[in-house]
Amino acid sequence: xxxxxMHIPFLDEVKAKGLRQAGRAKADDIVTRVTAGLNxxxxxxxxxxxxxxxxxxxxxxxxEGFWLHMRPTYYHTLVDGLYPTFRLGWLATFFFVFEIIxxxxxxxxxxxxxxxxFENMLNLLGNVFLGSTLRDLHKLGxxxxxxVVALHMxxxxxxxxxxxxxxxxxxxxxxxxxxxxxxSFSGYLLPWDQLSLWAVTIGxxxxxxxxxxxxxxxxxxxxxxxxxxxxxGLLRFYLLHVVxxxxxxxxxxxVHYYKVIHHGHSLPPGSEKVGEDTAKRVPMDSxxxxxxxxxxxxxxxxxxxxxLFLAAATFFYEAPLEVKADSLITPLHTTAPWYFLWLQGMLxxxxxxxxxVIVPTVLIGLLLVLPYFEVxxxxxxxxxxxxxxxAALSVAAIAVLSFMGTPWYGVSTSAEQEAVAxxxxxxxxxxxREAEWEALQLGSFTASEYASAPNAEMAxxxxxxxxEVERVNDEARSEAEGVMVIEDWQTDLKKVTLRVIWTNLxxxxxxxxxxxxxxxxxxxxxxxxxx
Amino acid sequence: xxEALAESQAGSPASPPLSRREFLNYLWGTSLVIYLAGSAGxxxxxxxxxxxxxxxxxxxxxxxxxxxxxxxPPAEFAAGRFWLVNLGQQAAADPRQPEGLAETPxxxxxxxxxxxLGCLYRxxxxxxxxxxxxxGSKYLLAGAKIDGPATRNLDVFVIxxxxxxxxxxxxxxxxxxxxQGSSLPIPPGTVALRVNTGAKIQGASSSV
Numbered sequence: 001x002x003x004x005x006m007h008i009p010f011l012d013e014v015k016a017k018g019l020r021q022a023g024r025a026k027a028d029d030i031v032t033r034v035t036a037g038l039n040x041x042x043x044x045x046x047x048x049x050x051x052x053x054x055x056x057x058x059x060x061x062x063x064e065g066f067w068l069h070m071r072p073t074y075y076h077t078l079v080d081g082l083y084p085t086f087r088l089g090w091l092a093t094f095f096f097v098f099e100i101i102x103x104x105x106x107x108x109x110x111x112x113x114x115x116x117x118f119e120n121m122l123n124l125l126g127n128v129f130l131g132s133t134l135r136d137l138h139k140l141g142x143x144x145x146x147x148v149v150a151l152h153m154x155x156x157x158x159x160x161x162x163x164x165x166x167x168x169x170x171x172x173x174x175x176x177x178x179x180x181x182x183x184s185f186s187g188y189l190l191p192w193d194q195l196s197l198w199a200v201t202i203g204x205x206x207x208x209x210x211x212x213x214x215x216x217x218x219x220x221x222x223x224x225x226x227x228x229x230x231x232x233g234l235l236r237f238y239l240l241h242v243v244x245x246x247x248x249x250x251x252x253x254x255v256h257y258y259k260v261i262h263h264g265h266s267l268p269p270g271s272e273k274v275g276e277d278t279a280k281r282v283p284m285d286s287x288x289x290x291x292x293x294x295x296x297x298x299x300x301x302x303x304x305x306x307x308l309f310l311a312a313a314t315f316f317y318e319a320p321l322e323v324k325a326d327s328l329i330t331p332l333h334t335t336a337p338w339y340f341l342w343l344q345g346m347l348x349x350x351x352x353x354x355x356x357v358i359v360p361t362v363l364i365g366l367l368l369v370l371p372y373f374e375v376x377x378x379x380x381x382x383x384x385x386x387x388x389x390x391a392a393l394s395v396a397a398i399a400v401l402s403f404m405g406t407p408w409y410g411v412s413t414s415a416e417q418e419a420v421a422x423x424x425x426x427x428x429x430x431x432x433r434e435a436e437w438e439a440l441q442l443g444s445f446t447a448s449e450y451a452s453a454p455n456a457e458m459a460x461x462x463x464x465x466x467x468e469v470e471r472v473n474d475e476a477r478s479e480a481e482g483v484m485v486i487e488d489w490q491t492d493l494k495k496v497t498l499r500v501i502w503t504n505l506x507x508x509x510x511x512x513x514x515x516x517x518x519x520x521x522x523x524x525x526x527x528x529x530x531x
Numbered sequence: 532x533x534e535a536l537a538e539s540q541a542g543s544p545a546s547p548p549l550s551r552r553e554f555l556n557y558l559w560g561t562s563l564v565i566y567l568a569g570s571a572g573x574x575x576x577x578x579x580x581x582x583x584x585x586x587x588x589x590x591x592x593x594x595x596x597x598x599x600x601x602x603x604p605p606a607e608f609a610a611g612r613f614w615l616v617n618l619g620q621q622a623a624a625d626p627r628q629p630e631g632l633a634e635t636p637x638x639x640x641x642x643x644x645x646x647x648l649g650c651l652y653r654x655x656x657x658x659x660x661x662x663x664x665x666x667g668s669k670y671l672l673a674g675a676k677i678d679g680p681a682t683r684n685l686d687v688f689v690i691x692x693x694x695x696x697x698x699x700x701x702x703x704x705x706x707x708x709x710x711q712g713s714s715l716p717i718p719p720g721t722v723a724l725r726v727n728t729g730a731k732i733q734g735a736s737s738s739v
Contacts, residue, residue: 016657020642166679175646198650198665201649201650202648202649202665203646203647204649205647205648205649206648208649213733218575218579220667221579221580222579222580223573225578225580226580226588227587227588227612228612228644232580236578328609328651330650330651330652330653330663330664331650331664332664333665334650334664334665335665344666347648347680348666348679348680349664350680350682351682352647352648352682410666410667410680413662413664413667414655414657414658414662415655417655426664511657514658
């Protein structure tokens with residue numbers, strides 16, 4: 001009596017048909033199982049774009065397989081072109097997946113601790129094969145994702161696709177916009193350099209403004225893990241970045257895409273009668289089947305985007321890294337990340353509670369419920385002049401507010417500091433650190449005599465220094481002059497002193513402000529090197 | 532669904548009576564909601580950090596000799612996150628002082644975080660004022676805001692002046708009528724100042 005019986009049907013087949021025939025039949029069978037319904041000749045027909053047989057075997061994977069059951073079997077020809085979708089939703093999904101993959105790989109070399117995080121970055125940049133490329137890809141992908149998601153929202157508004165029956169799709173999209181922004185923002189802190197610490201400190205301070213005072217302070221403590229960012233805060237942001245936000249994003253995305261497919265992609269506004277939604281009623285001759293048209297094209301998009309991003313990260317883009325975070329020194333001109341600059345700009349308008357908390361909350365709330373109170377039946381551009389004008393106005397307002405959020409608007413620190421910061425900024429390497437090391441000639445140079453500098457590079461540095469030094473002269477000070485002293489300090493190390501001197505008009509006494517920097521021949525100041 | 536609709540259209544109140552099962556399901560549901568709400572509250576307290584004595588957030592003791600002389604630049608205490616300022620006659624009578632905010636000579640411990648967006652402001656000797664590097668808010672030695680975008684004066688910590696026996700001789704009090712922390716004249720016999728970095732007095736809002 002056998003304990004168990006094993007029967008291998010393939011052996012029977014071999015006996016009956018011979019090895020070659022049975023092997024071919026088995027291979028066909030395996031391909032059909034893997035593709036959830038397409039045998040090899042179906043696959044070849046698909047790749048050759050032959051006309052499908054009847055019944056269309058290319059529909060089977062949509063019914064049988066997990067991955068394709070999420071995708072529609074066909075699209076309307078009207079939404080198949082670049083307009084009206086501009087592929088923005090697809091792109092957002094691409095970047096979400098792209099960020100998950102590059103992010104998980106980067107986690108291999110990352111420890112969320114103030115003692116280790118910054119050294120992890122240096123290790124990635126200098127010691128890990130393709131480490132800096134992966135970091136660049138992840139950062140570049142994050143910035144692209146913010147942009148794409150924002151444009152996707154704008155497009156949906158412009159074509160009126162948020163209107164009935166797609167109200168809830170829009171609402172989940174707003175949640176996804178928030179997830180995208182906070183994913184990017186929480187990731188900002190993780191390198192633990194000066195840039196990340198202070199940009200995130202500014203952003204997180206908005207939480208503290210939440211009224212009443214005790215609620216704001218408690219929320220602030222919970223978010224940062226203490227009165228200021230430290231080990232606890234870094235860990236919290238890390239967990240937000242790698243667990244909670246991706247989790248919320250994945251769920252919101254699932255709901256969002258289910259709704260997109262359920263209602264169908266909304267057709268261009270002019271192509272159907274006002275008040276009608278014919279997206280799900282696609283005539284036979286207007287169908288573009290997912291297989292092979294859409295799937296092969298998406299494959300091509302993926303390849304092209306990977307190529308573009310790899311090329312960009314390799315040749316054109318470097319994710320910035322400043323010196324290690326110092327919780328006791330705030331760099332001059334620190335700003336929030338660019339996608340929160342509009343908020344910074346609003347904060348310069350007045351009270352933190354009103355402009356930093358109440359106005360943004362009301363705006364986001366309005367966006368969330370927009371399709372439930374904006375119920376005009378027509379999606380046509382001509383019928384929506386007010387809405388489209390408001391959208392254009394909002395885009396302009398965001399651009400203006402973003403400019404107002406930069407240090408060029410409304411931030412006036414001491415002119416002598418500003419003058420030194422032109423050459424030696426505290427938030428990025430700047431012209432002096434990036435200048436050709438060899439071009440910095442030893443000696444003492446006066447900014448106003450930039451014309452007689454020993455070479456063009458130094459002349460340019462001195463001229464921009466001189467222009468800023470001029471602004472030190474005001475009703476209290478005159479005869480401002482800038483001096484740059486370059487000394488040979490050690491082998492391959494130069495000491496550069498930037499000095500601003502002036503005369504106080506009140507008592508005729510001299511005043512001076514200076515800053516020193518040591519420049520090494522081989523330092524990579526844009527890669528976390530030097531100070 | 533359609534039947535219910537039809538009945539309600541017919542005008543009859545078709546709502547069936549509350550059965551025992553339905554009632555119990557509401558009860559379980561309610562208890563689950565209460566449980567989840569309680570868990571959410573507990574999670575908030577779980578995530579709320581606590582502070583120990585000696586570190587920032589607790590009391591920091593410093594000998595009276597470390598107090599800078601009157602009207603001299605402020606002394607920075609990095610571990611306690613504050614600037615210790617000693618206002619003399621000159622600083623108290625600073626003409627830049629906003630109207631309605633009279634200052635008296637004495638000592639203040641200014642929380643070194645800008646009340647605008649959390650950057651660390653620093654002392655600029657040329658302008659004799661604090662300046663924030665991020666958005667350019669400016670404050671006098673006494674902590675009064677003289678230039679925005681900040682909308683209030685700097686926050687101060689409560690200081691206790693203690694004698695050799697450890698008796699508290701005087702402490703920072705909120706100024707009458709506002710929440711501004713007043714400066715503390717150091718009484719004779721003081722040997723040490725105890726700065727409570729867990730007790731912050733918010734600066735009065737200022738419309739300058």
